[in-house]
Amino acid sequence: MAERPLSNQEVARIFSDIADLLDIKGENRYRIMAYRRAAETIENLGRDLYTYWQEGHLQELPHIGQAIAEKIDEIFRTGRLGYLERLEAEYPRQLIELLRVPDLGPRRVRTLYERLGITTIEELEKAAREGRLRDLPGFGPKVEENILRALETVRRQKDRVLLSVAWEQASALLEALRATAGSALVRAEMAGSLRRRRATIGDIDLLAASPVPEQVIEVFCRLPQVAEVLLAGSTKASVQLHTGQQADLRVVEPRRWGTALQYFTGSKAHNIHLRELALEKGFSLSEYSLKREDGTEILCAEEEEVYQRLGLRWIPPELREDAGEIEAALEDSLPKLVRLEEIRGDLHMHTTWSDGRLSVEQMVQAARAHGYEYIVITDHSPGLGIVGGLDVERLQKQRAEILTVNAKYDDITVLQGAEVEIRADGTLAYPDEVLALLDVVIASLHTGLRQPREQVTKRLLAAIHNPHVHIVGHPTGRLLLRREGADLDMEAILKAAAETGTALEINASPERLDLDPVYVRQALEMGCLLVVNTDAHHADDLDNMRYGVWQARRGWAEAEDILNTRPLEALLAYFRGDGG
DNA sequence: GCCGTTTTCGGCCCGACTGTTTTCAGTCG
Numbered sequence: 250m251a252e253r254p255l256s257n258q259e260v261a262r263i264f265s266d267i268a269d270l271l272d273i274k275g276e277n278r279y280r281i282m283a284y285r286r287a288a289e290t291i292e293n294l295g296r297d298l299y300t301y302w303q304e305g306h307l308q309e310l311p312h313i314g315q316a317i318a319e320k321i322d323e324i325f326r327t328g329r330l331g332y333l334e335r336l337e338a339e340y341p342r343q344l345i346e347l348l349r350v351p352d353l354g355p356r357r358v359r360t361l362y363e364r365l366g367i368t369t370i371e372e373l374e375k376a377a378r379e380g381r382l383r384d385l386p387g388f389g390p391k392v393e394e395n396i397l398r399a400l401e402t403v404r405r406q407k408d409r410v411l412l413s414v415a416w417e418q419a420s421a422l423l424e425a426l427r428a429t430a431g432s433a434l435v436r437a438e439m440a441g442s443l444r445r446r447r448a449t450i451g452d453i454d455l456l457a458a459s460p461v462p463e464q465v466i467e468v469f470c471r472l473p474q475v476a477e478v479l480l481a482g483s484t485k486a487s488v489q490l491h492t493g494q495q496a497d498l499r500v501v502e503p504r505r506w507g508t509a510l511q512y513f514t515g516s517k518a519h520n521i522h523l524r525e526l527a528l529e530k531g532f533s534l535s536e537y538s539l540k541r542e543d544g545t546e547i548l549c550a551e552e553e554e555v556y557q558r559l560g561l562r563w564i565p566p567e568l569r570e571d572a573g574e575i576e577a578a579l580e581d582s583l584p585k586l587v588r589l590e591e592i593r594g595d596l597h598m599h600t601t602w603s604d605g606r607l608s609v610e611q612m613v614q615a616a617r618a619h620g621y622e623y624i625v626i627t628d629h630s631p632g633l634g635i636v637g638g639l640d641v642e643r644l645q646k647q648r649a650e651i652l653t654v655n656a657k658y659d660d661i662t663v664l665q666g667a668e669v670e671i672r673a674d675g676t677l678a679y680p681d682e683v684l685a686l687l688d689v690v691i692a693s694l695h696t697g698l699r700q701p702r703e704q705v706t707k708r709l710l711a712a713i714h715n716p717h718v719h720i721v722g723h724p725t726g727r728l729l730l731r732r733e734g735a736d737l738d739m740e741a742i743l744k745a746a747a748e749t750g751t752a753l754e755i756n757a758s759p760e761r762l763d764l765d766p767v768y769v770r771q772a773l774e775m776g777c778l779l780v781v782n783t784d785a786h787h788a789d790d791l792d793n794m795r796y797g798v799w800q801a802r803r804g805w806a807e808a809e810d811i812l813n814t815r816p817l818e819a820l821l822a823y824f825r826g827d828g829g
Numbered sequence: 830g831c832c833g834t835t836t837t838c839g840g841c842c843c844g845a846c847t848g849t850t851t852t853c854a855g856t857c858g
Binding site for chain 2: 277278279280281282283284287313316317353354356357386387388392395454485497512513515517520521523524527529535536537
């Protein structure tokens with residue numbers, strides 16, 4: 250057996266690579282789709298695939314049947330997969346990279362390899378420049394030219410960006426579009442992964458309804474945010490913004506808004522499943538309409554109608570990942586997802602006592618503007634590489650200040666907590682008698698994140714088992730697009746959190762969004778409770794709460810799963826251990 | 830290769846665009 254069992258992501262990658270290679274090979278498309286679906290199942294799993302394997306439950310997972318279960322078994326037993334190795338002997342794995350080039354799909358990649366022996370982007374570019382592509386079957390002068398041009402864009406292609414970045418840009422675009430297009434625009438919204446609130450975003454997808462699409466397209470292309478128009482037709486435009494982001498706009502007839510919004514929101518897997526369901530019910534679903542078998546159309550101006558016609562409740566976009574939401578909608582057991590307005594307080598924020606930018610009182614003012622009933626000031630303990638972690642003496646002084654500020658306002662309660670460092674050796678940066686004085690204790694990892702799984706898991710478990718610790722802050726320590734989180738045994742973490750009643754934080758800071766929604770869902774199934782906190786270091790950061798709530802929703806969380814939707818007394822009773 | 834209140838076999842999402850394969854395959858979302 251391999252030293253360390255492969256992660257879900259690594260196994261998913263194997264099956265997605267198999268799918269790509271089979272595609273290049275020209276295999277049966279449904280077999281290819283089966284591997285892709287299996288890969289997606291594994292990627293979105295909230296538990297280690299390894300655990301399912303150990304328990305012999307692999308085939309209970311959707312899209313994993315006997316053949317793929319046997320391959321997973323081989324992977325975990327031997328650390329290798331003979332099937333993939335044989336496939337790679339026919340078609341090198343490098344070819345998968347070529348699929349990323351626009352206009353290059355499996356057929357053309359195969360032709361490139363078999364006719365010219367091309368396996369890399371560099372070889373592709375050289376051949377294109379030398380005019381050796383145009384005579385290949387399935388190519389031509391135009392395709393050759395397009396590929397050369399596409400290689401430019403592949404190079405300057407922006408990577409994914411944080412949800413917050415894309416969301417702010419999209420909001421600004423929508424606002425500008427509405428202000429400029431006037432009555433030509435009936436409505437406009439975000440679609441795609443942005444509407445599903447994924448933590449990172451590729452392109453910005455927008456949808457508009459208008460009786461005069463050309464006018465809306467024209468206005469869109471002239472917005473001040475637009476740097477370059479990549480493509481503009483009568484109902485569709487793609488532009489590059491000055492920020493480097495690509496934004497796509499589609500314009501549809503208002504009476505087809507519902508089907509269009511449903512379609513452009515995705516995810517692809519959700520849509521495919523929904524269309525399969527439509528077929529079972531005798532409809533053919535597209536972005537334009539629901540079509541009966543006799544060819545007559547049912548137009549849906551609202552998204553709710555699309556789902557309703559298929560016998561489903563409307564499914565919130567955050568759930569549309571084909572992760573059981575369609576089945577839940579069928580039996581009317583969709584969760585009643587938590588809403589931003591239900592958050593009563595923020596339990597994690599910093600002030601100038603440590604690395605925050607504002608004083609206690611300034612943060613309180615900002616929190617009052619949010620209408621919060623309570624907040625907890627949680628500055629850093631010492632032991633972190635941050636100057637100004639509070640030693641015990643300063644912690645006492647801060648307590649006096651918090652009490653003074655608290656006495657000043659009767660519309661909000663200000664509590665003292667701390668974000669206590671879980672040190673590399675697994676101990677906490679404050680002794681228990683100090684922790685006991687605090688209203689709320691958050692324990693967080695900031696260092697030693699790259700320790701081996703067993704070691705870093707043990708540290709976190711020790712914190713969870715400390716009776717003075719109420720919350721585990723940003724559990725994995727990941728920084729989106731920059732740094733992987735710690736290699737935690739999440740199964741053990743969630744189990745311990747459920748047993749001890751320690752809450753897990755969904756950190757709403759856009760670069761964290763940690764706990765990740767797939768684990769949120771698993772945590773809830775295991776009986777954990779959660780909190781959503783901003784970890785604010787400035788007044789503006791309090792606005793990040795929405796991102797945290799969105800991720801909670803993506804994890805199927807309801808208000809009752811989130812402790813800081815509770816009134817203060819109930820919250821404190823829970824933390825004292827005599828409630829909840 | 831997976832899946833099943835029509836099925837353990839015969840299905841498996843839909844539509845647009847593009848270039849070239851002159852009736853459609855390949856790619857994309």
